Amino acid sequence: MAALRLDESASGVFAIAVTPFAEDGALDLDSATRMVDFYIGCGVSGITILGVMGEAPKLAPEDSLAVAGQVIAAADGRVPIVVGVSAPGLDPMRALTGAVMDLGAAGVMVAPAAGLNTDEKIEGYFHAVCEALGDTPIALQDYPPSSGVHFSTALLNRLFDDLPTLKVLKHEDWPGLRKLSQFRAAETRRVSVLVGNGGLFLPLELARGADGAMTGFAYPEMLVQVCEIHAAGEHDRAEDLFDAYLPLIRYEQQVGIGLAIRKETLRRRGVIATAATRAPGPKLDTDDHAELDRLIARLDRRLDALGIARKNV
């Protein structure tokens, strides 16, 4: 089978996958397989693994390859798999990229190294990255709360103009609505813009030119439907659906503990076997569980009121 390759036409929802662990922190590859089927059942266009929410920095290289291999095999060509390869050095980044592309990945995701604090430095860095990674398709992640690196819009346009292997802008600067409009207005090559931040602003971002989302909210079927309904021109219906989930999106959007909330939600939905994170990682306590119970129950009631059938996953 010819491998799927990430390109500028990426749209819809790329699920940012968690990395499933057993309670003792061992990889849980069975859950990884189930998760792939779940995401594909939700209608996603692709899956992105080994990002920040995939606890990539806490994995040994052999763990990373095991996860990538399992996910790519489970997807079996049904959707493209993008692999996060951000690293402080270009050598480990190149090595991991080569290995996952050999396994059948569709492309890689790269966030800038810490400490790049001027346009010049960021620009030099991505030129070096693209040279190091050859013809591998790349999703550039613009996520300042995690990287501490800030891209100006002009710089983003320049990078995508100059570096043809950059295919997707994972846009999650915040606030970033105007940045998205300006990026679109100035681009000379039409690339894919997929938004992050759990989808918190998804309907507004679709209206401003985003092609979809690359994010990990625990109800990806909703994000998929919102993209589809919006594409069909029914903007208010898309936003009605979205707003029903907004209390939970907001709840998941808590840096740190958000990962534990997301994993626990996926666990409750039968996707992964445990909500365990690797140390040092967040854990829910009794109050958190009660809060999540309540918010999920409220979501159910709201969906009933809207007459929305639950996706069977």
Place this chain on the structure above:
Amino acid sequence: MAALRLDESASGVFAIAVTPFAEDGALDLDSATRMVDFYIGCGVSGITILGVMGEAPKLAPEDSLAVAGQVIAAADGRVPIVVGVSAPGLDPMRALTGAVMDLGAAGVMVAPAAGLNTDEKIEGYFHAVCEALGDTPIALQDYPPSSGVHFSTALLNRLFDDLPTLKVLKHEDWPGLRKLSQFRAAETRRVSVLVGNGGLFLPLELARGADGAMTGFAYPEMLVQVCEIHAAGEHDRAEDLFDAYLPLIRYEQQVGIGLAIRKETLRRRGVIATAATRAPGPKLDTDDHAELDRLIARLDRRLDALGIARKNV
């Protein structure tokens, strides 16, 4: 008239007020008066002026005093007025505090100076502040995204234990739900906890022991009602009302441009004459205005669907 004084019993909603300007940046004191009546008409328990969202750092000292004087006079003892006095030096802080307390302020709000990066340094700072400000009642602002200063929960408890003039914790660390629970569980003197962040987590925070909110969302009447309905034990009804506004709360929760959104909303509601901010400050463009139109129209439809009458303000 005996001046109102801020104390540990503060509850409900303290509105974080904007500072109204004319288009040329001059103070618009008529709008300030109208704003006070608006907030009081919304049912707020108090008003806080000259915070970050009040553009305090862009005011000359005489501007600050003019605003404080006008607001305190307009309130005329109906609700307590808290004044932000954060400053890099204790001398200007003490001077401003003395002046506004003489004008009839009920207390002051203090955020830590930039660069305090250990518990020891923060602790030393607030001991010095409290000594400098004598018996003035103080609301301590814990807002890391603005101050860059991080309080551990143990430190907050220690500060409130040791410093009796600290009356209110303005809690807007994020994520901060567990911090709020832990603070309450460990406190030895019951103080007021009022939450910020535009109220984004208000219902959850009330359930975890908050006494109310000190924040500036442009529909304060909703925050007031949520606090009241929650206090009456109708938690789901409170959250239903809250959720109707959540798309707008999220929209306002964009650092930087959020202030322009808030001012424009207040302008549309007839509260202030212009949405002008002082330079350097954010401005809405055509896309932003259209987005806000749409979100407000959606809110109206949602309130109609819920059968909620609009507050006449």
Place this chain on the structure above:
Amino acid sequence: MAALRLDESASGVFAIAVTPFAEDGALDLDSATRMVDFYIGCGVSGITILGVMGEAPKLAPEDSLAVAGQVIAAADGRVPIVVGVSAPGLDPMRALTGAVMDLGAAGVMVAPAAGLNTDEKIEGYFHAVCEALGDTPIALQDYPPSSGVHFSTALLNRLFDDLPTLKVLKHEDWPGLRKLSQFRAAETRRVSVLVGNGGLFLPLELARGADGAMTGFAYPEMLVQVCEIHAAGEHDRAEDLFDAYLPLIRYEQQVGIGLAIRKETLRRRGVIATAATRAPGPKLDTDDHAELDRLIARLDRRLDALGIARKNV
């Protein structure tokens, strides 16, 4: 007398002045006068007041004007006085600038506001500053450890190309030697580059094209001589002199307590009456005093060994 005006020919040493206080924190204007005579006696080309080391953020506006007025009057046209006017808002910056230029200042110094994290934002900011300040000559301060703002070299060149009222680059990025070389190589209008950081790299920076220093080391006569001897082509002799003071320069180069060290050294030299800083500010303890005793004694012995006569100040 026609006021001196800062321009692109600025060279030699501009002393960054402290603000002298009495033990109780009151302004000590007699010491300010004595300090001006001291600096001029040291051979400085100019004096810069109300910078970070002048504790400007801890001064009330009337204090700032009192200091500026006293220093400008004491200098009496002998050397230009540059006044730090950095402020979060452009209105207070413009007001202070107008007031000090009316008093006879030669120009102002501006550091970027906090939070400017891309080339675009910094560029927009300085265009707004220059427009707000009209034809006032400006020294742009590039000092990331204090401002948290990072200028790329290309951005600095662009700003100086586009904004004719920018006259001086106060260069204290660190490390910054290559930045200085690159700035000089690319500039199209020859402007003044004066270095900071206490002069820690002064001889190397002079060799790379700096015109002098704008810094506050407590022995400015040495910085003046190093500039003069270097200008005369005797680079090794300049560096021999510099190296004798290097242990003390390094000692003063401790953020925070460095100001207390500098003030105490000036006090010991008879320049200012007390070493007091305004709260919150650093204070020397017994260990620090003993260390400073020792380092000054060692300097004296080293100067004797080099046969260098002490400047009588």
Place this chain on the structure above:
Amino acid sequence: MAALRLDESASGVFAIAVTPFAEDGALDLDSATRMVDFYIGCGVSGITILGVMGEAPKLAPEDSLAVAGQVIAAADGRVPIVVGVSAPGLDPMRALTGAVMDLGAAGVMVAPAAGLNTDEKIEGYFHAVCEALGDTPIALQDYPPSSGVHFSTALLNRLFDDLPTLKVLKHEDWPGLRKLSQFRAAETRRVSVLVGNGGLFLPLELARGADGAMTGFAYPEMLVQVCEIHAAGEHDRAEDLFDAYLPLIRYEQQVGIGLAIRKETLRRRGVIATAATRAPGPKLDTDDHAELDRLIARLDRRLDALGIARKNV
């Protein structure tokens, strides 16, 4: 041979080793062997590898083990080898620790993970680290400019009181002289304090209770002698020697390019074959080389003037 183990008696100089590369970025293990002999010839008490200056984050795990194995074998029990194992996750940290201790390392060095911004969080982190690493002796690195994490003195004392496997405080907060004095005064168990920052304040730190240095200045023989002479009570002679090298210490103390300067100096001294760093990494240009030529020539003349014989290495 019983493996050497790091303990509270560590003193003198632990050299922070670079990782030698060929021009193409491959590991240069021959140079690693030569480097070990060089350091031991300089009189160091130990060698620390795989720290920030060892470019650890740019090494693949197999590279890290290859370097550790080679260095430990080359040292052959003559001095203890400490290995940097800082990592975002505890699992990789534990795995690397186990592997290098099996190879014969004497202990490990741990810097806090990024983002720990309160005493509580740092304390929790080090308790988890110490539990994960069992009885492995640990050097705790307090280096805020690299980690972004700030320890209060009280916290450091508490950690060393509570966690018996913490043996060494690698102290390189800056400014940090008073912190060192306060830590010593309050400690209940006498531990080793070794200072960093290239040794920039070494004589002052020895006087305040440091036991030596753990740092990578390219002339470690001087650091060793300064420690010895200081220990013999000849404080001025120690400082005279130190001051001769101060211009170069200052020059190396430039974050980023400092590593390239250090490697080039070691290359010139015949220790390593190339000055190559792994990408992204700093490189010296013509100006930098000329500057380094000049500073080294000046050092030679100064040592001659002092009648100090050069260490034959």
